[in-house]
Amino acid sequence: MKICKEIYQYRQMIFSLVKKDLRGRYKGSVLGFLWTFINPLMQLVVYTFVFTYIMKAGIDKYYLYLFVALIPWIFFSSAITGGSSSIVAQKDLIKKIYFPREVIPISYVTSCFVNMLLCFLIIFPVMVISGISLNPLALLCLPVIMIVEYFLALGMAMLSSAVTVYFRDLEHILGIITMVWMYMTPIFYSIDMIPEKLRFVYHINPMSSVISCYRDVLYYAQVPDLTSLLEAVVLGALFLVLGMLAFGKLKKGFAEEL
Amino acid sequence: MAAESKQENAIIVDHVKKHFKVFLDKGQSFKERLLFRNRRRYENRQVLRDISFTVKRGEAVGLIGHNGCGKSTTLKLLTRILYPDSGTITIKGRVSSLIELGAGFHPDMSGRENIYTNASIFGLSKKEIDSRLQTIIDFSELEQFIDNPVRTYSSGMYMRLAFSVAINVDADVLLIDEILGVGDVNFQAKCFQKLQEIKAEGTTIVIVSHSMGQIEQICDRCIWIEDGLIKEEGVPKYVDEHYLSEMEQIRLEREEADRQKEHAAAEEAEKAAEGSAETPAEEKTADAEKLSKQKLPAFCEKSAVRLGTGQVQFTDAALLDEDGESKYVFRTGDEITLRLKYHCVEPEKTPKGNFGYGIFREDSVHCYGTNVEIESDSWVALQPDGEIEVRFRNHLLPGRYFLDVAVHAPDGTYYDDIRRIQAFAVTSEHRDIGVCRLESQWFVDGKALERKTGE
Numbered sequence: 001m002k003i004c005k006e007i008y009q010y011r012q013m014i015f016s017l018v019k020k021d022l023r024g025r026y027k028g029s030v031l032g033f034l035w036t037f038i039n040p041l042m043q044l045v046v047y048t049f050v051f052t053y054i055m056k057a058g059i060d061k062y063y064l065y066l067f068v069a070l071i072p073w074i075f076f077s078s079a080i081t082g083g084s085s086s087i088v089a090q091k092d093l094i095k096k097i098y099f100p101r102e103v104i105p106i107s108y109v110t111s112c113f114v115n116m117l118l119c120f121l122i123i124f125p126v127m128v129i130s131g132i133s134l135n136p137l138a139l140l141c142l143p144v145i146m147i148v149e150y151f152l153a154l155g156m157a158m159l160s161s162a163v164t165v166y167f168r169d170l171e172h173i174l175g176i177i178t179m180v181w182m183y184m185t186p187i188f189y190s191i192d193m194i195p196e197k198l199r200f201v202y203h204i205n206p207m208s209s210v211i212s213c214y215r216d217v218l219y220y221a222q223v224p225d226l227t228s229l230l231e232a233v234v235l236g237a238l239f240l241v242l243g244m245l246a247f248g249k250l251k252k253g254f255a256e257e258l
Numbered sequence: 259m260a261a262e263s264k265q266e267n268a269i270i271v272d273h274v275k276k277h278f279k280v281f282l283d284k285g286q287s288f289k290e291r292l293l294f295r296n297r298r299r300y301e302n303r304q305v306l307r308d309i310s311f312t313v314k315r316g317e318a319v320g321l322i323g324h325n326g327c328g329k330s331t332t333l334k335l336l337t338r339i340l341y342p343d344s345g346t347i348t349i350k351g352r353v354s355s356l357i358e359l360g361a362g363f364h365p366d367m368s369g370r371e372n373i374y375t376n377a378s379i380f381g382l383s384k385k386e387i388d389s390r391l392q393t394i395i396d397f398s399e400l401e402q403f404i405d406n407p408v409r410t411y412s413s414g415m416y417m418r419l420a421f422s423v424a425i426n427v428d429a430d431v432l433l434i435d436e437i438l439g440v441g442d443v444n445f446q447a448k449c450f451q452k453l454q455e456i457k458a459e460g461t462t463i464v465i466v467s468h469s470m471g472q473i474e475q476i477c478d479r480c481i482w483i484e485d486g487l488i489k490e491e492g493v494p495k496y497v498d499e500h501y502l503s504e505m506e507q508i509r510l511e512r513e514e515a516d517r518q519k520e521h522a523a524a525e526e527a528e529k530a531a532e533g534s535a536e537t538p539a540e541e542k543t544a545d546a547e548k549l550s551k552q553k554l555p556a557f558c559e560k561s562a563v564r565l566g567t568g569q570v571q572f573t574d575a576a577l578l579d580e581d582g583e584s585k586y587v588f589r590t591g592d593e594i595t596l597r598l599k600y601h602c603v604e605p606e607k608t609p610k611g612n613f614g615y616g617i618f619r620e621d622s623v624h625c626y627g628t629n630v631e632i633e634s635d636s637w638v639a640l641q642p643d644g645e646i647e648v649r650f651r652n653h654l655l656p657g658r659y660f661l662d663v664a665v666h667a668p669d670g671t672y673y674d675d676i677r678r679i680q681a682f683a684v685t686s687e688h689r690d691i692g693v694c695r696l697e698s699q700w701f702v703d704g705k706a707l708e709r710k711t712g713e
Contacts, residue, residue, distance in 0.1 A: 006381075009381050009383070010378070010381045011383065012374075012377075012378035012381075012382060012383050012384050012387065013378040013379050013381070015378070015384075016374060016375045016378045020364065020375070092361075093361055093362055093379070094339075095339065095358075096339070096357070096358035096361045097337070097339070097355060097357070097358060097361040097362075097379060097380075098337045098338045098339055098353065098355065099379055099380075099381065252341035253341075255334070255339045255340050256278065256279075256340065
């Protein structure tokens, strides 16, 4: 509890780190911040082309079906893989001065999160153009889903960033893990396509319920299944607490280890 | 501030121990760890063995000790960059550290933006920074440059900005590591003044410094750390003096070891040279110029200066304690014997001489000087080889001193004059201050006060 209060006190630091990160990401490039939009937009164009004209997936408006799941996934995976090296990347700061170490993964995940939010600015016009009616009640659930995913990602990033300090290989191992994880999550396909006996895997995967919820809201335009959302909330909270606890234990050795 | 809150402890350090693993060869990755397990050799270096102290609110404490004694580690533990192996550290209130200045400074961002970033790292909110912004800019004296990118700053400007942020955080506890060397003399004076102000406002301060002067000016108390333990704690003036005199002793011991080594080497060389060729007699009567250029003999300090005609030459000088042992560290109140040996080249030409000695403090204060003629109104009849001894009670207070010795003719010509022939240190159990100890007896209402036992 004390740490939460302290993190709140350092909110300005989180804010300025996020700002620095977002600003620095496209620094020096001609289009600058526009790249944030161009990337997902181009992805969308490619998917539309491939899945409408070449590989017919048999799912109506597959490009959107895929897109609304992929954007949240990209946030999640980049928060974990990029987050894992966030502490190591800030070692100068950590060796020099005290601040609650949690600030660093929080800032990193937050800046990834802001990026996702910006991508969502593209999703809505696409939805309208595709003729999907916006369900106001379902849209109200969207922030909740986002927050749940945020906490999930944060918990993972805390864990991975702290462990990476002691074990640098984790950064690379995580690249493989997230790839496997992506295919174990119903992003390219629907959960109904999975054989019954493998379903349990999807139930222990917190991301599958999160992705399903996104899809419910943005593709099917319906209020998501509350039980799966609840499941995600519980898992999100659990991950965060676990991540915080592990981080709290490991952070004491950061300055020495770096 | 109320008296009772003054009593409150702002910092409590309780039996803190800390060691570092010093890796001789460290593998970071999994492969390296797996393959070269036995390469992960390391030494355990115990930096802090058992440190306990408390600092009261509003108190300023200085940490001193030689390099590697653990004082900087202690400060890092206080800021919570490092954590102790065992023991606890409790700090009440917001901590600001002037350990590494300019953390998180981005060279491409303007001074103003960097103030925000840097201050946010100290845990200030935007509102708090807004309210301090002008003070920070004013203090840094960088008004004209504040919107330029920091990379265009000189290193002095950079440090000034960083210092201004750190010192304006309004911390309850301020930790400082050897950084009062910021900017030019004016700015340093300003920093110093600001520190005094901050202290007067009731901020607790812990300083690590090698400058005893700074510590004595700011701190109420001084803690001397040696080999990870607290060696002494108390009023800065006395602790500093003890510290300095011990440092001096170590230095002198090292010098003595060097000297003995040199001496042994010289003897060796002399033995080798013996019997080779006898030196012509006329060369022995060296003139003054030649003598001053001569290599200083082993009994002289390296920095000694030798002048004089050389008609009489000192061949040895030693400060002896009451047991006749040659020493370089004495206590206030000791009886010291100065023993001089000399060689007179032609006693028939220079029959009489006057021997004298003088003592200078490190900062060139002439503490004392006398000679045979002053004391006895007589002259010494010079022998071809003679010995002079003078015994005196040492009333000097702790510090570092230099001894000068000289012998001169009745007309005032110096035969031999060696300045700074020897350095010595004085230590004391007493806490009186000044140049020398004047034995004092206190009377209160006509009744003599009893002296402290053990003194």
